[in-house]
Amino acid sequence: MTGMRLTVNGVDREIDVDPSTLLVHAIREQVGLTGTHVGCLTGDCGACTVVLDGRTAKSCSVLALSADGSAVETVESLADGDELHPVQRAFWDGFAFQCGFCLPGMLLTAKELLDSTPEPDDAQILAAINGNLCRCTGYNTIVSAVRQASGCARTCAKETPCQES
Amino acid sequence: MAAPTQPDSAIGGSARKRDGAALLTGRAVFVDDHQPTGMLHAQVVRSTVAHGRILSVDTAAAEAAPGVRLVLTGRRAAESAGPVPYFIDPAARGGNRTDIRCLQVDEVVYVGQPVAAVVAETRRQALDAAALVAVEYEVLPHVLDAEEAMLPDAPRLYPEWPGNVVMHNRYGTGDTDAALAAADVVVSGELRIGRSTTSPIEPRGYLASWNAAEGKLTVHASCQNPHQMRWMLATSLGLDEGDIRIVTAKVGGSFGLKMQGHPEETLVALLSILTGAPVKWIEDRRETLMAGARQQVHRFTVGAMADGRIVALVDDIVADVGALTAQAGWAMPNMSATTLPSGYLVPDCRIGLDIVVTNKPPVNAARGFGKDAAHFVMERAVDIVAHELGLDPAEVRRRNFIPADRFPHRTSTGLNIDSGDFVGLLDKVLDEVGYAGIRARQGGLRHRGRYLGVGLGFELTPESSDSPGTFVSGFDTTTVRMSVTGMVTVLTGVTSPGGGNDTGIAQIVATELGVPMEWVELVQGDTDRCPNGFGNFSGRSMVVGGGSATLAARDVRDKLALLGSRMLDVPVDRVEVADGVVRVVDDHSRALAVPDVARALLTRAFAVADGIEPVLESTRAYKPGNIDHVPDEFGRIQPYPTYSSSLHAAVVDVDVETGKVVLLDYVMAHDCGTMINPALVEGQARGAVAMGLGSALSEQLVFGEDGTLLSDRFKTYLLPRAGDVPELRMVHQVTPSPFTMHGNKGAGEAGVGGAQAAVANAVEDALAALGVRVRGVPLTPPAVLALIDEAAAR
Numbered sequence: 036m037t038g039m040r041l042t043v044n045g046v047d048r049e050i051d052v053d054p055s056t057l058l059v060h061a062i063r064e065q066v067g068l069t070g071t072h073v074g075c076l077t078g079d080c081g082a083c084t085v086v087l088d089g090r091t092a093k094s095c096s097v098l099a100l101s102a103d104g105s106a107v108e109t110v111e112s113l114a115d116g117d118e119l120h121p122v123q124r125a126f127w128d129g130f131a132f133q134c135g136f137c138l139p140g141m142l143l144t145a146k147e148l149l150d151s152t153p154e155p156d157d158a159q160i161l162a163a164i165n166g167n168l169c170r171c172t173g174y175n176t177i178v179s180a181v182r183q184a185s186g187c188a189r190t191c192a193k194e195t196p197c198q199e200s
Numbered sequence: 201m202a203a204p205t206q207p208d209s210a211i212g213g214s215a216r217k218r219d220g221a222a223l224l225t226g227r228a229v230f231v232d233d234h235q236p237t238g239m240l241h242a243q244v245v246r247s248t249v250a251h252g253r254i255l256s257v258d259t260a261a262a263e264a265a266p267g268v269r270l271v272l273t274g275r276r277a278a279e280s281a282g283p284v285p286y287f288i289d290p291a292a293r294g295g296n297r298t299d300i301r302c303l304q305v306d307e308v309v310y311v312g313q314p315v316a317a318v319v320a321e322t323r324r325q326a327l328d329a330a331a332l333v334a335v336e337y338e339v340l341p342h343v344l345d346a347e348e349a350m351l352p353d354a355p356r357l358y359p360e361w362p363g364n365v366v367m368h369n370r371y372g373t374g375d376t377d378a379a380l381a382a383a384d385v386v387v388s389g390e391l392r393i394g395r396s397t398t399s400p401i402e403p404r405g406y407l408a409s410w411n412a413a414e415g416k417l418t419v420h421a422s423c424q425n426p427h428q429m430r431w432m433l434a435t436s437l438g439l440d441e442g443d444i445r446i447v448t449a450k451v452g453g454s455f456g457l458k459m460q461g462h463p464e465e466t467l468v469a470l471l472s473i474l475t476g477a478p479v480k481w482i483e484d485r486r487e488t489l490m491a492g493a494r495q496q497v498h499r500f501t502v503g504a505m506a507d508g509r510i511v512a513l514v515d516d517i518v519a520d521v522g523a524l525t526a527q528a529g530w531a532m533p534n535m536s537a538t539t540l541p542s543g544y545l546v547p548d549c550r551i552g553l554d555i556v557v558t559n560k561p562p563v564n565a566a567r568g569f570g571k572d573a574a575h576f577v578m579e580r581a582v583d584i585v586a587h588e589l590g591l592d593p594a595e596v597r598r599r600n601f602i603p604a605d606r607f608p609h610r611t612s613t614g615l616n617i618d619s620g621d622f623v624g625l626l627d628k629v630l631d632e633v634g635y636a637g638i639r640a641r642q643g644g645l646r647h648r649g650r651y652l653g654v655g656l657g658f659e660l661t662p663e664s665s666d667s668p669g670t671f672v673s674g675f676d677t678t679t680v681r682m683s684v685t686g687m688v689t690v691l692t693g694v695t696s697p698g699g700g701n702d703t704g705i706a707q708i709v710a711t712e713l714g715v716p717m718e719w720v721e722l723v724q725g726d727t728d729r730c731p732n733g734f735g736n737f738s739g740r741s742m743v744v745g746g747g748s749a750t751l752a753a754r755d756v757r758d759k760l761a762l763l764g765s766r767m768l769d770v771p772v773d774r775v776e777v778a779d780g781v782v783r784v785v786d787d788h789s790r791a792l793a794v795p796d797v798a799r800a801l802l803t804r805a806f807a808v809a810d811g812i813e814p815v816l817e818s819t820r821a822y823k824p825g826n827i828d829h830v831p832d833e834f835g836r837i838q839p840y841p842t843y844s845s846s847l848h849a850a851v852v853d854v855d856v857e858t859g860k861v862v863l864l865d866y867v868m869a870h871d872c873g874t875m876i877n878p879a880l881v882e883g884q885a886r887g888a889v890a891m892g893l894g895s896a897l898s899e900q901l902v903f904g905e906d907g908t909l910l911s912d913r914f915k916t917y918l919l920p921r922a923g924d925v926p927e928l929r930m931v932h933q934v935t936p937s938p939f940t941m942h943g944n945k946g947a948g949e950a951g952v953g954g955a956q957a958a959v960a961n962a963v964e965d966a967l968a969a970l971g972v973r974v975r976g977v978p979l980t981p982p983a984v985l986a987l988i989d990e991a992a993a994r
Contacts, residue, residue, distance in 0.1 A: 055324060069233035070226015072452070074401045075485040079914035082401055110226040119224060127220040130879045133887065134698025135223030136230065136402040136452030161923045168914065170400050170453050171698050172883060173890030174922040 039103040043068065044112040052099045058092075059083040061099035062109060070110040071139050074168070081140030081167030085109050091147050093140075093166075110139035113146065121187040122146050122180075131180035133171035140167040145181045154185050209707050209717035211942065214879035218703045218722065219450075230450045231405040231422045232482045239407070240269055242471050242481040243326035244464065245316035245333045247308035250344070250559040250907025251355060252337035254306055257316055261332040267325035270475050271333060272317045272467075274303035281470050285435045287428065287461040287528040288670045295367030295555070298358045300526040302436070302467035308337070309357045309523045310561050311907045312490045314463050319471050319479055342559035342907055346520035347497065349558050357523060357557045366521065366530060366555040371537045371613040372513075373834050374548030376503075379512035383503030385588045391580055392976030393573050393956075395495035395520070396895035398566045399919065400697075402452020403483035406465060408472035418445045419469055422458055424697055425735035428671045429460040430727045432526075436466040437473070448725035448735075454697035455891070456565035457491055459737055461527030486912040492529075492901060493566030495520040496536060496573050502581045508589055508596040512548040513541050515577060519555050519570075525562035528672065528737075530555065532563065532570030535662070538613045539574035543622045543660040543845060544582070544600040549612035559907050567888055568952035569738065571661060575953030576960065576977065579657045583961045587968075593656055593961065594635060597626055601658075604935075608826070614836025615662055617843045618826050618945075619935045620871060622658065625847035628869040628931045629656070633849040646969055651856055652864070653966025657848040657957030662840035663739035663946020668829045673734040674841060675823040676744035680709055680752035682760075682816035684802045686780075686795030688715060690722045690752075693733010694745030699948055700880040701741035705749045707877060708942075712753035713760075714777035715794055731819055739946020742876050743842060747822030747941035755818030763809055764797045825939035842937045842945035844872040848889070848954035852962040856970070856988060859981035861897055861963055863926040870950065871933040874943035878932070881947045886928050888951025894920045895952065896959040896977045967991070 036051040043066050050065040057076070062085065063069050071094060074082035078096040085094045086108035094107075113120040119127070122145050132138050141164060148155055148163040155163070160181045169177060209215045222228040259271040283299035290297045304315050316333050320326035341355040348354055349364040357364055380386050407420040417439060423429055426446035434441040451458060464481055472479040500515040519533030537553040582600070586593040601622040602609050610616045630636070638654045645652045666674025678692040690709050696702045702722045710717040723729050734740075757777050764782030765772040768790055776785050783791035798816055805814035824841035831837055851865035868889060875881045898918040902911045911917040936943025956977050963984065964974040971991040976983075 053324060060323075063233075064235065067235075068226065069229070072230070072402070073232065073482070074403070075914050077485065077913045077915065080401055080485075110224075114225050119221070123224040127216050127224060130214075130217070130883050132217075132220075132223060133700060133883055134400070134402065134451065134453040135219070135228055136400070136698075138223055139226060142224065164922045166921075168401055168919050168921065170398075170455070170891070170919065171887045173886035173928060174920075174925050175886055175928055176883065178922065 037100060039100055041066065041102065042106040044108055054100055056099040057095055058097040058099045058102050059094040062094060062107065068109050068111050072136055074136065079168065082137050084140035084143050084167065086143055091143050110142055113142060120146065122149065122184045125180040125184035125187060129176050129180035129183055131172060131176040137167060137169045141169065141177055145184060148181065149185055209710050211707055211711045211876055213707065214877055215703055215707050215717060217700050218706055228450045230402060230452055231407055231420050234407050234420055236409065236478045239478040239480055240319045240321060240475055241323040241326040242468055242479050243318045243330040244314045245318065245330050245335065247311055247313040247315050249308060249337045249339050250311050251340040251342035252308050253340060254304060254308065254315060255336040255338055258334040259316065262318055262329040265325065265329040265332055267321035268318060268329045269321065270319040270471065272303065272471060272474065274301060274305040274315055277303040277470060278305050280474065281466055282436050282438065284461065284463060284466050284526040285432055286526045287459065288531045288667060288672060290366050290530065292669050293367060296361045298524055300463065300524065302463045302470060310559050311909065312561050314467065317467055317471060319475050344558055344560055344903055344907055346518050346556040346558055349556050350518065350554065357559060364557050366524065366557060369534065369537065369553045371551040372549035373612045376512045376514050376548045376550040379548040380501065380503040383511050384506040385585065386501060386503045387584050387588050388501040389584060390975060391498045391577050393494055393496045393576060394976065394978050395492045395901040396899040397489060397491050397493045397901055398455035398457040399488055400453030400455055400457060403485060403488040404458055404462065405482035406468040407478060407480040408469040409478040410472040410476060412476050416443045417469055418447065420447045421465070422451050423448045423460055424454050424458045424695055424737060425460040426695065426725050426727050427693065427733055428735065429465060432460055433466060433469050437469060445728045448695055451697035455567040456569065456737065458697060459528050459565045461525060485914065489901065489912050489917055490561035490909055492522055492561065492563035494573060495563065496533065498577045500577060500581055502585055504585045504589065506589065508585065508591050508599045510544060510546050510585060510600050513546050513581065514550045515540060516552040517554065519553065520558050521555055521563040522558055522560040523562050524557055525564060527562065527564050529562055529564035529566065532565065535570035536573040538615060539571040539660065539662060540578055540613060541611060542574060542578045543602055543620065543658055544578070545602050546612060551613060560903060565737065567891060567949050569949065571949070572953030572956060575657060575659045576956045579957030579961060583964065594626060594630055597656065597658060598623055614838060615840060616826060616838045617660065618841065618937045618939050620843060620845045621933060621935050622845055624933050625845060625869040625871060628933060629847045629849045629867050632929060632931050633851065633865060633867040635849070638851060651854040651966040653854065653962040654849060654851050655958045655961025655965055657954040657961060659846045659848065659950055659954035661739070661844040661946065661950040663842050663844055663949065664743040664824060665738045665839045666827050667839055671734060672738070674744065674827050675821050676733045676740065676748055677731040677819060677821040678745060678748035678752050679731050679817065679819040680749065680756050682756055682798050684799050686719060686798045688713060688720045690720060690749060691730045692722065692724055692745050692749060693731050694741040695725045695735045696741065697736055699884050701745060704742050704876040704880060705745050708746050708749050709753045712750055713757050715780050739948040742944055743824055743940050743946055744822050746876060746944065747824065748820050750941050751820035751822055752818040755820065756816055759801065759816060760794060760797050763801050763812055764792055767792055767797065767800065767808060822941060841939045842873065844945040844947060844950050846870045846950045846954050848958035850958035850962040852959065852966055854963060854966040854984065859984035861979055861984060863893065866926050867929045867931065868954070869931040869933060871935055872947040873935060873937045873945040876942065876944055882930055884948045885930060885951050888949060889928055889955045890920050890925050892952040892955025893925060893959060896956040897979055900978050900980065
């Protein structure tokens with residue numbers, strides 16, 4: 036086992052991992068945050084998506100040790116206490132999930148898109164979430180929720196107390 | 201988390217999912233999220249040959265590997281565990297059966313069949329040690345194709361059977377020979393439905409914890425049917441049902457796959473008993489993709505009159521179910537047969553069905569449950585009739601649909617369709633998709649080298665089934681309990697793998713009880729807490745879960761009204777329970793808060809509640825109407841109370857150079873009777889259509905000649921992605937069922953077969969000028985190019 040450091044959702048963590056440990060397993064089992072899911076372990080479904088040093092990454096395709104010293108944000112970081120992030124609210128209001136297993140990837144990917152492109156068109160939304168599989172919804176409601184969240188982001192910016200993570 | 205504001209919690213309102221906050225914030229606990237102290241990890245060693253005799257299983261190296269606690273062989277497992285009982289026993293239907301074991305003892309019949317298991321302290325150790333288990337096989341001849349498997353000299357999967365046919369059945373009434381002889385046009389064809397699968401994003405998984413001191417077993421499972429699983433484990437492991445608790449809290453999608461009956465359920469429980477520790481097994485994606493959902497060949501003949509009326513249908517079905525399973529999947533093709541001739545008035549039908557085993561992993565239960573195949577075939581047949589007669593396919597449907605005033609209507613194959621308005625659906629779809637306009641544009645586009653096609657697909661979805669003598673049950677049970685503070689706990693036997701029936705049931709209970717939905721807590725998927733029930737399948741959860749919750753909630757409401765009327769000093773027929781109060785109907789100023797009435801009943805039972813039984817709890821079962829298990833003169837039974845219906849229109853653009861089919865538009869007109877929560881209904885339909893589009897265009901489980909699954913990951917098994925699915929435009933029609941509590945019909949399965957049919961018909965329509973005849977799904981680019989080449993060669 037090898038010691039390594041991760042800053043997870045702003046908290047510094049020291050964990051011991053095997054050289055073969057995947058980042059997704061380190062987050063779920065060593066750090067103990069199980070909101071990040073394992074769907075395929077081949078980087079295809081996106082249920083394991085986290086934000087790694089500022090960019091979304093499929094944590095099943097990253098060796099934990101290679102992320103030594105990195106900052107990781109998981110789906111657990113999105114809400115501010117009891118206050119949901121606008122993307123989360125839009126997904127809830129818009130029925131953009133059913134079983135919820137794909138949500139970590141969908142939410143973090145949508146947030147990343149909206150952070151860089153506050154008013155994406157549909158093609159940009161589709162391109163962003165195309166790397167994340169959902170078997171429940173057929174995607175239509177996800178696309179419209181992202182659209183809705185971008186509208187909310189605009190509205191919230193004009194008024195005030197919209198929390199930012 | 202702040203209390204959610206409910207947009208609309210009444211019946212018919214689109215309340216948001218109750219578990220939304222937990223799922224959105226990552227707090228929801230799925231089976232793999234449990235990590236009890238001392239938990240061990242299991243790995244299954246699987247057969248590497250498609251058919252063989254197990255000569256030896258050498259476990260020495262694995263047992264010596266680091267962290268390994270147990271290596272279990274099939275022979276040793278058989279000393280402690282009996283066969284896995286069937287969800288639907290083929291013998292109960294007059295078919296052939298075989299003992300299904302959690303680990304194979306002597307023979308294997310598919311690549312991937314469990315032969316041994318390793319338990320170790322870490323997942324990695326279990327994985328590494330599993331690779332060290334050396335299994336020696338005497339390889340036997342295998343057969344991967346169902347029609348080859350039916351040949352007399354084909355290798356036999358189960359030597360004790362007379363062949364490889366699980367069962368042969370015939371369905372239908374009338375004189376098809378005479379009807380075909382009198383028909384103006386008779387067309388025959390062959391259709392092949394490829395092997396696709398459900399593949400929820402969460403794989404299957406089980407965590408079993410054996411408490412040796414108490415002799416009790418707790419299993420957390422990603423499973424649709426906790427009570428059936430408890431019975432199954434009690435049977436296979438020789439335990440008392442009362443000593444087993446099954447918990448299926450959050451399930452990450454299922455679509456039939458996680459109906460109970462898999463060998464790993466018994467296996468993981470046994471591993472926990474043998475090691476005395478909690479043992480977890482989580483399927484990997486390669487294992488998930490072994491499961492099939494459907495694979496059939498249909499040879500049909502259809503006869504019609506010159507005006508388009510279809511007078512006879514003959515269909516011979518060969519259904520490849522892979523190896524036999526204790527899960528319900530093998531029985532699905534029965535529904536392919538009996539769902540014909542769908543929603544059409546075809547008086548004379550003869551459907552032959554052979555359910556055949558092959559040396560492939562089992563076909564497991566899947567959304568559509570075989571009905572999807574009936575729709576694909578029937579809708580192709582209708583289009584072929586239209587083509588032969590030079591009629592528009594929409595018009596041929598119109599002329600053949602069972603008229604809306606003819607329900608209930610018993611079909612030739614025995615189903616008693618409760619209600620519907622299929623012409624109404626057709627009109628809505630044609631209008632919404634702009635059918636006439638597309639037809640008008642097609643010719644011009646073709647001159648410019650564009651191949652635009654529009655296809656229709658009607659889908660009749662029998663829902664909420666009851667199969668006599670099996671655990672496919674057409675009723676369910678719910679307890680509604682109000683506490684001394686007025687809070688409501690609903691315990692129900694139905695489960696939700698994601699679709700949201702928990703929200704719908706909470707809406708019903710809140711509405712019936714007259715209290716805010718926030719007061720209602722709902723518990724599903726816990727055999728120690730919930731009444732005996734049957735879980736989730738066949739679009740049953742709102743029909744029977746909702747129905748039983750209604751009955752139980754009304755009992756509690758009546759008790760509140762009785763006591764409330766006494767406290768308000770008015771006759772009981774002058775009070776109502778609404779908005780969280782018991783009030784006088786015509787004087788809302790005279791009202792008592794429901795919690796005050798509840799407290800009075802439970803704390804002043806010998807005063808104000810004197811003479812009233814002081815219980816605010818009711819457990820009720822609900823049996824819908826229209827189920828009839830007494831065979832009629834033709835031997836037909838009627839296992840379904842309700843029949844949802846939908847009509848699909850797909851508009852496609854086919855690139856004749858690459859064979860790629862692009863979906864330009866998709867409209868679904870949907871009728872599931874009364875909708876308890878329209879947004880959740882739409883969600884189910886959208887998901888089912890996307891699944892149907894996948895199986896129509898891209899999803900295909902491919903096996904090598906040696907029986908190894910080649911499409912064993914999402915890079916080769918292509919689920920639709922966001923960019924592949926067009927905006928599905930839904931139109932609703934409501935024809936309430938006369939046989940269910942709220943007039944609701946099942947919602948959850950409709951979409952798979954309709955999407956397959958609409959896409960296939962659209963592709964053929966697009967390529968009509970080239971003479972292409974679609975012969976099956978999936979219509980992958982290579983398959984489309986082959987059809988174009990084939991047409992050119994004709």
